[in-house]
Amino acid sequence: MVETNNQEETDRYWNAITGNGGEEAPCGWCKDRWGFFWQITPRRLLELVGGPDRDAGKRAMDAVLTMKKIDIAAIERALK
Numbered sequence: 001m002v003e004t005n006n007q008e009e010t011d012r013y014w015n016a017i018t019g020n021g022g023e024e025a026p027c028g029w030c031k032d033r034w035g036f037f038w039q040i041t042p043r044r045l046l047e048l049v050g051g052p053d054r055d056a057g058k059r060a061m062d063a064v065l066t067m068k069k070i071d072i073a074a075i076e077r078a079l080k
Contacts, residue, residue: 024068
């Protein structure tokens with residue numbers, strides 16, 4: 001797992017792996033050109049899923065299940 005600090009960093013890792021012969025996979029996972037899998041995970045997602053508000057954590061996780069590359073803004077919109 002690669003923990004990222006923001007969307008820009010998430011995008012940079014994701015694009016480096018998938019844009020160089022890799023493949024996208026669900027829930028923040030991607031495979032590099034050598035066949036190794038990586039999960040690119042924003043720290044914000046970990047905060048939301050592991051936070052004290054279980055309902056917010058569930059909504060965040062439900063949003064992630066619809067994604068390939070994690071979109072922090074979309075997850076935060078799902079919390080409203």
